[in-house]
Amino acid sequence: MRYISTRGEMAAQGFCDVLLEGLAPDGGLAVPESVPHISESTLESWRSLSYPELAAEVLGYFVTDIEPDVLKPMTARAYEGSKFRSETIVSLRPLADSISLLGLSEGPTLAFKDMAMQFLGEAFPHVLAARSTTLNILGATSGDTGSAAEYAMRSKTGLAVFMLSPYGRMSAFQRAQMYSLKDENIHNIAVRGVFDEAQDIVKALSGDLAFKERYRLGAVNSINWARIAAQIVYYFWGWLRATDLDVCSVSFTVPTGNFGNILSGHYARQMGLPISRLVLATNENNVLEEFFTTGIYRPRTPAHTHVTSSPSMDISRASNFERFVFDLVGRDADRVRKLWHQLATEGMFDLSDKLDVLSKQYGFVAGHSTHSNRLGTIRRVFDQLGVLIDPHTADGVRVARDFVEPGTPMLVLETALPAKFTDTIQESIGRPAPLPPGLEDLESREQKVTVLPCDVASVRDYIVEHAKV
Numbered sequence: 001m002r003y004i005s006t007r008g009e010m011a012a013q014g015f016c017d018v019l020l021e022g023l024a025p026d027g028g029l030a031v032p033e034s035v036p037h038i039s040e041s042t043l044e045s046w047r048s049l050s051y052p053e054l055a056a057e058v059l060g061y062f063v064t065d066i067e068p069d070v071l072k073p074m075t076a077r078a079y080e081g082s083k084f085r086s087e088t089i090v091s092l093r094p095l096a097d098s099i100s101l102l103g104l105s106e107g108p109t110l111a112f113k114d115m116a117m118q119f120l121g122e123a124f125p126h127v128l129a130a131r132s133t134t135l136n137i138l139g140a141t142s143g144d145t146g147s148a149a150e151y152a153m154r155s156k157t158g159l160a161v162f163m164l165s166p167y168g169r170m171s172a173f174q175r176a177q178m179y180s181l182k183d184e185n186i187h188n189i190a191v192r193g194v195f196d197e198a199q200d201i202v203k204a205l206s207g208d209l210a211f212k213e214r215y216r217l218g219a220v221n222s223i224n225w226a227r228i229a230a231q232i233v234y235y236f237w238g239w240l241r242a243t244d245l246d247v248c249s250v251s252f253t254v255p256t257g258n259f260g261n262i263l264s265g266h267y268a269r270q271m272g273l274p275i276s277r278l279v280l281a282t283n284e285n286n287v288l289e290e291f292f293t294t295g296i297y298r299p300r301t302p303a304h305t306h307v308t309s310s311p312s313m314d315i316s317r318a319s320n321f322e323r324f325v326f327d328l329v330g331r332d333a334d335r336v337r338k339l340w341h342q343l344a345t346e347g348m349f350d351l352s353d354k355l356d357v358l359s360k361q362y363g364f365v366a367g368h369s370t371h372s373n374r375l376g377t378i379r380r381v382f383d384q385l386g387v388l389i390d391p392h393t394a395d396g397v398r399v400a401r402d403f404v405e406p407g408t409p410m411l412v413l414e415t416a417l418p419a420k421f422t423d424t425i426q427e428s429i430g431r432p433a434p435l436p437p438g439l440e441d442l443e444s445r446e447q448k449v450t451v452l453p454c455d456v457a458s459v460r461d462y463i464v465e466h467a468k469v
């Protein structure tokens, strides 16, 4: 499998190259040259596989530059039972009215981002060792991405992580999760600024090509194709578990921010997995809901992005959306380049002529949820079923209800556990979310963090001093 850019000006590359690359050199995103097709009989033959075995099969189509007998132990280590709270790695829990939760948050940091990041934690050291080189991962986080990356990369050979976070702006739980890691290759840097300013520092440093090359900077944000590939696996897993009882088609509802998670669902469907609907759920930041209901894409500025109680979805410019638009316009890279030029000059583009295709051909429908929907859904699900869900998952459950079809199971992707967002749980049901076993003392563990002024030079100096060379 080779990868090309959505902007059409990158020579085709293998998986290991795009793993290390981040953004394509032409400013686009790496996508597979063609999407593999999975036959019905192959799909059925996967029914008895464990999660790590299934991951090796599905990823095998996309990772053709790593031998299958090397890939298999990699997925076995990434999805090893001791790291996950569920025996099956990903669980399926029925709620009501044919809605079930696909439990993707049983990993080390209690959010679905572990599912992809744990695989990256195996893929990076493999590729770095094969090429006798090192990588310094630089990123900014407002919570879930940073901790998932650090838990996956801790103590890995040839790798260091420099993770910027906005000083004093994450929840106590999220801070404790990241800052309690003591591994020498994990660098938590709290900058005195907001998330967007931290992100700007990352962009400035990785945009300085000489610096990027000299210090071998890498990225693990959701534009990294390897994350999208690893997430495709759980759509197959969910389908296989939900169809054990003779059902064929399944729908998925996905709480969406950067369009990474649901993009993996789109690829699974393109690969031939019988998915009826892909339901995109947003919070009050509903730019993508607007696109999927009108065909008009009009991202908002940070100043017009609401701060909500499902904060990991407070995004108005979804970085992975370009990969979907590439497919929508018939994989026409010229057209993508023109659309993104229009976005830069006019702030919007209009694909309303494709509105029909979005639902009929691609299965996409969309809805949004508000703060009061969120609180009400958490309370109702808890009171009626005794299941406590997190605010992002609640947005999914709320929107899923409007799109259930008779006879078709609806799987809502559980993107985090409630313990991560306990203030909103408290507001909804009047008491905090319980901490998962083993994490009761998390907030009292010793923390390691470097506080820096919010400027490029300070972060640059820190990296120069601490980078793996």
Ligand SMILES: *Cc1c(COP(=O)(O)O)cnc(C)c1O
Binding pocket: 111, 112, 113, 144, 145, 222, 255, 256, 257, 258, 259, 260, 261, 262, 312, 313, 392, 415, 416
């Ligand atoms: C990252 C995240 C999301 C959004 O996922 P995308 O892939 O960016 O669409 C939703 N919920 C939680 C809890 C997250 O951490």
